[in-house]
Amino acid sequence: MDKLKQIEAFVDVVEHGSLARAALGQNITPVMLGRRIDALEKRLGVKLMHRSTRHLRLTEEGTVFLDHCKTLLSDLDNAEKIISEGRHKATGHLVVSAPAAYGRMHVAPHAPGFLAEHPDVKISFNLTDRVVDLVREGYDVSIRIGGAIDPSFVAIKLASNRRVVCATPDYLRRKGVPRTLDDLEKHNCLAFNLQGGQQRGWYFQHNGKPVTMRVEGDLDCNDGELLHRWASEGLGLAWRSTWEIQAQLAAGELITVLDDYALPDYNIMAVYPQQRHLPAKVRFFVEKLKTLYAQPGYWIRG
Structure with missing residues (x-):
């Protein structure tokens, strides 16, 4: 039998003054409530109360145990309240x-x-x-x-989000608009580099299949913000994310090219442990x- 139910039965009976009234409040029979108290006394090995049909009287052990039980149930209620409120109130270090x-x-x-x-x-x-x-x-x-x-x-x-190739209107007027992936070799491509200066390819899709294009240019670096700045200054083509350049696209400060070859959108996600x-x-x-x-x-x- 559940220890907590036994303790709750004991406290309820004492507070209501009888098995019948306590049982009515819990919507169970007095017999069931009495069995829980019997099981509690048997488990503890002491008599907690003397019961009759009309009266009950706590033993000395029952009086001491009652105080501890009330404290225990109160602490449990407070703990549940704190946890429940925590679901609706953000606290702590994020x-x-x-x-x-x-x-x-x-x-x-x-x-x-x-x-x-x-x-x-x-x-x-x-x-x-x-x-x-x-x-x-x-x-x-x-x-x-x-x-x-x-x-x-x-x-x-x-x-x-989507990755696109972009440039300023001025750059495209000077160098021309690339129409195919092969046209990239005619352009100054502002590439991201890895250690040792090896340039990373730009990724596209062609006829439904992924394609990697190795690009060349007179400027490369390992900092995306610097590549973005160079593109905004009209120094070449850049392969950037729409989250970074959407405002400039809307203002006409940057223009996308080769959109027919762009990869499908992918997700910006919040990730956390299950x-x-x-x-x-x-x-x-x-x-x-x-x-x-x-x-x-x-x-x-x-």
């Missing part, structure tokens, strides 16, 4: 990882507004292009852009970002 440039543009700027709504939360950001180990490194949530997700994690779609009870601080933060990104014109406002 540790967030995000890609460097994306985090600076579309995650960290929303922290003050989130904290204004949830003043009992503290946020720490680690903005890095490295894929972090959420569990080992102690992150609550990571923002990921595309890529495979470990099945032991939960991935929530926040928005869609857990039975997701902390409110994580749930509300993810919901906040998702709501902001869904606002009409958000990506144009930047």
